[in-house]
Amino acid sequence: MLNYTIRRLMFTIPVLxxxxxxIFLLLDLAPNDPTGNLxxxxxxxxxxxxxxxxxLGQPIHVRYFKWCVQFFVxxxxxxxxxxxxxxxxxxEDRLRVQSWATRSPVVxxxxxxxxxxxxxxGMSYVVGILIAIPIGVISAYRQYSWFDQAGTFVSMVGFxxxxxxxxxxxxxxxxxxxxxxxxxxxxxxxxxxxxxTDLASFGFQIRQMAMPVFVLALxxxxxxxxxxRASMLDNLNQDYVRTARAKGMxxxxxxxxxxxxxxxxPVVTVIALGVPQVFGxxxxxxxxFKVNGLxxxxxxxxxxxxxxxxxxxxFIFAVLIVLFNLIADILYGILDPRIRYD
Amino acid sequence: xxLKTALLGAATAVALSGVTAQAERGADGHLNIIYWQAASILxxxxxxxxxDTEASSMVIEPLARYDEQGNMLPxxxxxxxxxxxxxxxxxxxxxxxxLTPGIKWSDGSDFTAADVVFTGEYCMHPEGxxxxxxxxxxxxxxxxxxxxxxxxxxxxxKPFPYAPFVGVESPIIQAAQFANxxxxxxxxxxxxxxxxxxxxxxxxxEFKANxxxxxxxxxxxxxxxxxxxATATFKGGGDAAAAARSVLETGEFDYAWNLQIxxxxxxxxxxxxxxxxxxxxxxxxxxxxxxxxxxxxxLGDKRSTLEGGPHPFLTDPxxxxxxxxxxxxALVSEVGYGAAGKPTCNVxxxxxxxxxxxxxxxxxxxxxxxxxxxxGAGWVKGADGIRAKDGVRLSILYQTSTNAVRxxxxxxxxxxxxxxxxxxELKNVDAGVFFGGDQSSPxxxxxxxxxxxxxxxxxxxxxxxxxxxxxxCDEIPMPSNNWLGSNMPRYCDPxxxxxxxxxxxxxxxxxxxxxxxxxxxxxxxxxxxxxLVHRGDVxxxxxxxxxxxxxxxxxxxxxxxDWTRAD
Numbered sequence: 001m002l003n004y005t006i007r008r009l010m011f012t013i014p015v016l017x018x019x020x021x022x023i024f025l026l027l028d029l030a031p032n033d034p035t036g037n038l039x040x041x042x043x044x045x046x047x048x049x050x051x052x053x054x055x056l057g058q059p060i061h062v063r064y065f066k067w068c069v070q071f072f073v074x075x076x077x078x079x080x081x082x083x084x085x086x087x088x089x090x091x092e093d094r095l096r097v098q099s100w101a102t103r104s105p106v107v108x109x110x111x112x113x114x115x116x117x118x119x120x121x122g123m124s125y126v127v128g129i130l131i132a133i134p135i136g137v138i139s140a141y142r143q144y145s146w147f148d149q150a151g152t153f154v155s156m157v158g159f160x161x162x163x164x165x166x167x168x169x170x171x172x173x174x175x176x177x178x179x180x181x182x183x184x185x186x187x188x189x190x191x192x193x194x195x196x197t198d199l200a201s202f203g204f205q206i207r208q209m210a211m212p213v214f215v216l217a218l219x220x221x222x223x224x225x226x227x228x229r230a231s232m233l234d235n236l237n238q239d240y241v242r243t244a245r246a247k248g249m250x251x252x253x254x255x256x257x258x259x260x261x262x263x264x265x266p267v268v269t270v271i272a273l274g275v276p277q278v279f280g281x282x283x284x285x286x287x288x289f290k291v292n293g294l295x296x297x298x299x300x301x302x303x304x305x306x307x308x309x310x311x312x313x314x315f316i317f318a319v320l321i322v323l324f325n326l327i328a329d330i331l332y333g334i335l336d337p338r339i340r341y342d
Numbered sequence: 343x344x345l346k347t348a349l350l351g352a353a354t355a356v357a358l359s360g361v362t363a364q365a366e367r368g369a370d371g372h373l374n375i376i377y378w379q380a381a382s383i384l385x386x387x388x389x390x391x392x393x394d395t396e397a398s399s400m401v402i403e404p405l406a407r408y409d410e411q412g413n414m415l416p417x418x419x420x421x422x423x424x425x426x427x428x429x430x431x432x433x434x435x436x437x438x439x440x441l442t443p444g445i446k447w448s449d450g451s452d453f454t455a456a457d458v459v460f461t462g463e464y465c466m467h468p469e470g471x472x473x474x475x476x477x478x479x480x481x482x483x484x485x486x487x488x489x490x491x492x493x494x495x496x497x498x499x500k501p502f503p504y505a506p507f508v509g510v511e512s513p514i515i516q517a518a519q520f521a522n523x524x525x526x527x528x529x530x531x532x533x534x535x536x537x538x539x540x541x542x543x544x545x546x547x548e549f550k551a552n553x554x555x556x557x558x559x560x561x562x563x564x565x566x567x568x569x570x571x572a573t574a575t576f577k578g579g580g581d582a583a584a585a586a587r588s589v590l591e592t593g594e595f596d597y598a599w600n601l602q603i604x605x606x607x608x609x610x611x612x613x614x615x616x617x618x619x620x621x622x623x624x625x626x627x628x629x630x631x632x633x634x635x636x637x638x639x640x641l642g643d644k645r646s647t648l649e650g651g652p653h654p655f656l657t658d659p660x661x662x663x664x665x666x667x668x669x670x671x672a673l674v675s676e677v678g679y680g681a682a683g684k685p686t687c688n689v690x691x692x693x694x695x696x697x698x699x700x701x702x703x704x705x706x707x708x709x710x711x712x713x714x715x716x717x718g719a720g721w722v723k724g725a726d727g728i729r730a731k732d733g734v735r736l737s738i739l740y741q742t743s744t745n746a747v748r749x750x751x752x753x754x755x756x757x758x759x760x761x762x763x764x765x766x767e768l769k770n771v772d773a774g775v776f777f778g779g780d781q782s783s784p785x786x787x788x789x790x791x792x793x794x795x796x797x798x799x800x801x802x803x804x805x806x807x808x809x810x811x812x813x814x815c816d817e818i819p820m821p822s823n824n825w826l827g828s829n830m831p832r833y834c835d836p837x838x839x840x841x842x843x844x845x846x847x848x849x850x851x852x853x854x855x856x857x858x859x860x861x862x863x864x865x866x867x868x869x870x871x872x873x874l875v876h877r878g879d880v881x882x883x884x885x886x887x888x889x890x891x892x893x894x895x896x897x898x899x900x901x902x903x904d905w906t907r908a909d
């Protein structure tokens with residue numbers, strides 16, 4: 001298992017380098033211009049100078065090489081320096097990956113966005129899982145009952161109704177129609193400067209997270225509950241279930257110990273594969289509630305042709321996807337002793 | 343709930359100090375502003391985006407700025423220099439500003455002429471990529487005569503010398519803070535770019551790029567009674583409709599900027615009674631650019647250039663006039679822009695002294711007249727209902743940027759043009775590509791590989807000289823100048839160039855106005871451009887916010903120091 005893990009890890013290095021190059025090429029070939037969104041009053045000659053000052057005049061391989069050095073060498077060094085307060089080789093004039101729109105280091109921007117994305121999107125994933133598993137179990141156990149039908153309906157709604165619709169619907173109900181002084185009123189705009197210091201501010205944090213978390217949790221729960229249900233159904237018809245019942249075990253034990261544990265194996269891998277999406281943020285939901293997390297950062301970067309930002313963010317997402325694929329594979333091996341890679 | 347706390351806070355502040363609320367800095371609590379395009383940076387020299395310049399306008403200020411009527415106001419100076427008061431030299435080559443004594447930066451140090459000189463040096467540095475460089479065009483030298491006197495020398499007579507250090511795009515930054523940020527180092531000064539020291543009513547306490555800015559009242563602001571708000575938030579993100587909702591329907595925010603959304607939705611939101619929609623008109627005109635050169639793809643590299651030859655039918659003035667006559671501008675304006683638009687027949691619609699009335703006949707739609715004109719000129723309808731003459735069919739490729747309002751306008755025009763026997767093919771291009779200068783893309787607005795294109799243009803400030811200079815022969819985009827140029831119609835008339843040159847040497851305002859009007863009329867009568875809608879800016883403010891004076895000539899937040907909370 002260890003050998004397998006090491007082999008896979010080694011293999012990810014060329015894969016990631018290749019991915020980073022493809023992303024760079026794609027962004028470079030896309031017709032886009034960082035000065036495209038500037039007011040028309042800025043004349044074309046000035047725009048040309050701006051592009052040059054951003055380094056766009058250099059050939060593509062030079063720019064790619066620079067990005068690689070900045071991302072793979074300078075940024076890790078900077079993290080080490082910040083953690084230990086040291087100053088390794090030339091920390092004074094070390095070039096970090098700079099965003100074009102904000103002229104600040106991209107990694108700092110990402111770190112700044114992490115808390116709200118993890119709070120809102122991460123929480124919605126957790127809530128989604130907590131809702132989905134019981135629904136999946138009961139739906140499968142009582143297949144075609146009214147509960148199963150209702151669960152199917154809700155997950156179809158969660159699947160098919162886009163978050164920009166449910167999000168705005170929630171805002172119209174809970175922010176617009178309900179009076180501001182009511183307990184049922186929720187803020188439609190997420191305050192990223194809010195700091196949790198005491199119980200009251202924690203309460204406000206919960207309130208401002210409520211609507212985006214609910215909207216996203218509905219979507220996540222819809223997907224996972226379907227997986228859970230299907231996996232439970234597969235196992236319920238297995239021979240070992242009949243054996244367990246024949247042994248005289250209680251139905252609770254059969255269901256929750258024997259069947260649930262076995263059915264969770266594929267679901268856990270599905271959940272692990274979904275984790276990178278949490279870091280990717282939820283672009284649309286973040287826009288609707290102005291959460292301004294990583295998803296919103298990416299979309300602003302794309303709109304403004306902020307290539308270093310988009311390149312770095314997309315690459316980090318790629319790293320996470322590759323890593324969690326590996327984790328899912330290993331988890332599968334750990335959970336199911338029948339599966340061996342060596 | 344927020345409002346209540348704010349009022350409570352204000353009440354306590356008043357009770358503690360025992361002074362009346364009107365004359366107290368910070369007495370009105372917290373101000374919430376939403377700009378749905380989030381601010382990326384607070385240095386307007388490194389980002390010309392409106393969201394960034396306006397966010398920074400609460401902190402850093404120019405020497406003089408424009409009020410809501412477009413009049414110049416002395417801001418950090420005592421009076422506007424003119425030839426009459428000796429501030430501008432007789433030969434129009436220098437201007438001398440006298441700073442108001444006693445102004446301090448938000449860190450407590452003195453505001454001096456050295457800061458102004460430094461700002462000039464900062465933006466004019468050849469490697470800095472300064473986005474407001476055009477404000478400093480023609481500046482030879484900026485020098486400090488003493489601590490409070492700045493003299494700007496131009497390399498020739500400058501009849502309108504109020505470009506540098508005037509208006510929201512050209513504020514003064516602190517020399518001490520930006521000293522190490524000149525030229526190629528400019529982008530590396532993240533801390534200064536995110537929290538510039540300023541002379542304005544607020545200073546930055548926290549900056550989260552592309553997200554939110556927190557401000558507090560500047561303790562060293564020159565008027566001890568202002569600003570009325572102790573703190574302010576400048577939130578970004580979402581879209582225009584959501585921003586409008588947060589002010590007009592939920593009341594979470596006090597001011598929302600740039601609400602270009604469906605006029606009926608905006609009116610409906612305003613009906614909730616929590617806020618007011620305000621608009622003002624600057625110089626923006628939505629117009630059609632008529633390609634006078636030949637965009638035929640068969641011409642290869644000569645496509646849409648003067649060498650490629652004239653356009654097969656748009657060079658016929660009858661056709662251009664007929665196209666204009668067939669348009670119902672009032673309807674286009676009402677459907678697409680509501681309160682934020684009015685029909686216009688001029689490419690230079692404001693300020694009032696420059697607005698011509700000679701072309702107003704175009705305001706009425708006249709499809710029968712247009713048909714008759716074309717018929718008379720020999721353009722005869724074929725079997726398919728499309729007019730043709732000598733084998734040339736009136737078939738137009740009409741492009742614009744992707745935007746719901748523009749696509750509605752395109753559909754309307756296509757319908758009207760079909761009624762006069764003109765076939766129209768519509769095309770829309772993503773705004774980032776259309777307005778982007780990517781040399782390899784065939785879809786940019788400069789290349790104009792189409793017969794007609796539509797977009798909005800305007801000019802900053804109130805002086806139209808540079809704007810009217812967009813349509814001289816030298817400004818025609820072509821491969822040899824990397825398609826950099828503003829003369830999209832490829833209009834070239836020596837008489838027009840002569841007027842433009844004359845304007846560059848005339849300083850009397852009335853004469854300049856006459857020249858600008860004459861140039862506007864020439865362009866309109868030649869039909870090089872077909873103006874459609876004079877576009878305004880639309881914002882909304884909460885009914886509990888007093889003092890908002892919507893301004894299209896400067897930052898919308900230009901008088902934020904005077905904003906107060908209504909009781």
